[in-house]
Amino acid sequence: SQQGEEDPQALSIQEGENATMNCSYKTSINNLQWYRQNSGRGLVHLILIRSNEREKHSGRLRVTLDTSKKSSSLLITASRAADTASYFCATVSLGGTASKLTFGTGTRLQVTL
């Protein structure tokens, strides 16, 4: 079963605009991560935010986490054509023999010139 659900499923913007993607999840988490996947490629880790953090920045990326609402958002500022990809949130819940990433279904971002 999917832990995370992303919204929107697809997003099309012009270069220079900001892109915001949202993720909701169901159970308590240790941390939440965002990944990017270019077409036909593997996933690339972008950023990790722990359950006791509310906001985190990395370059043009800003991630927020609201554990009371079980939701997170990823903001990409000043988007570029190279940002065109699918973006996935993934949650980590501790327990058992190892942590396991549980992924949402992703947001497809298209950035046009």
Next chain:
Amino acid sequence: DAGITQSPRHKVTETGTPVTLRCHQTENHRYMYWYRQDPGHGLRLIHYSYGVKDTDKGEVSDGYSVSRSKTEDFLLTLESATSSQTSVYFCAISESAAGHGYTFGSGTRLTVV
């Protein structure tokens, strides 16, 4: 991706045949994972390993087995391939039980005809 390779990259096989996919890492990470990616489902965990000879099931483990005889290699076997196992398979590694992002391989596209 640097430090993790999957083989083969593409494979077409017939229903009922056994298939083995290989994941090889040079990072000496303890944790290794196999995911499958299907449209509309995101990535789903098949099996994972938390050490040599230590493995456990994920959410979609039926019809799959794994083995890890060395730190660097994690094998995924489809015991008797079915058309429902047509998918893209990703291996991932992590150096800790939680708190670090995963590194993904480039994937194996498997088609069962």
